[in-house]
Amino acid sequence: MRLKFYEEKDDHLIERYTITEAQLRYTMSPKESIELVKQDKNRHAILVLDKDKFVIFFVLHEKEGVKPYSSNEQAILIRAFSTDFYEQGKGYAKAALQLLPDFVVEHFPHINELVLGVNLPNTAAQSLYKKCGFVDEGRRAKGINDELKVISYYIRSEPN
Template sequence: MLSNNLKSSVVLVEYTDTYDEHLSNYHLPEDQLQFTSMPLDRINIPNASNSAKHVLILENSVPVGYFALEDGEKLLKYSDNTDARLLTAFSVDSRNQGKGLAKNGLQLLPEFVKNNFPGTNEIVLGVNKRNTPAYNLYLKTGFVDENEFYEGPNGPQHILHLTV
């Protein structure tokens, strides 16, 4: 019963600056920051793709997670599918980890992409080979490892694919 209540209270929304106060209190431990970025740092990065869409995972209307969906040059490092989007900077605030929110957010992703990105047929991501918890989470939520790798700035990454 708990998971039904949890799931119904979790939604994905496109970022707006009305969430900045909550996001300014977002917390990630150092060992996770080697694999991702703080949401506001990522949202306000000057060289981000203009077409990047910033997405929040809300629980009961409060941001608990964040990721970006990108296309363009960055996507092409991971996939030659121009109808794909690259999922980057996925995280859940450390105070909300272990509650299934990341899993719920990723389970909502295909429907969110269908509704907000017409013509997109795949989500691609790179996950650091050392980030086993994230790798396992992505596999549990439908991403597929096709044994492709990308040499990222922090070491080799598995390239994972999710058909939408």
């Protein structure tokens, strides 16, 4: 499994990605997210591929995007995280989140914290993030539909 930055040549994968109305209650579709990425150099669309199968999508948002969630200038926000409907329950989300810290260290070496907002009713996602090392420090933010629990994963920098 690997994480890669979105490129226009990936549009055929985006077209085939299945996201349901139930999922859209908690997240934004890859198509909508990519439109925002194209307008904002601080947003980076990430595709997670299992061999050539596109299974997970999310956006890493730097700088202004993080501010409603963290005062840490070295934090990056994970947003619009979703799993293709037909690939849910296969462990892809957990595997992607476990690969993410190394990906961030490689491509964003100045980042030491991953932040995300998870909808309070979305207990399945909260459980997944907790298993992957995210911590709830009691911060909350306003989401589109629900209040968000703001959680963080701290990237330990290795001494040189």
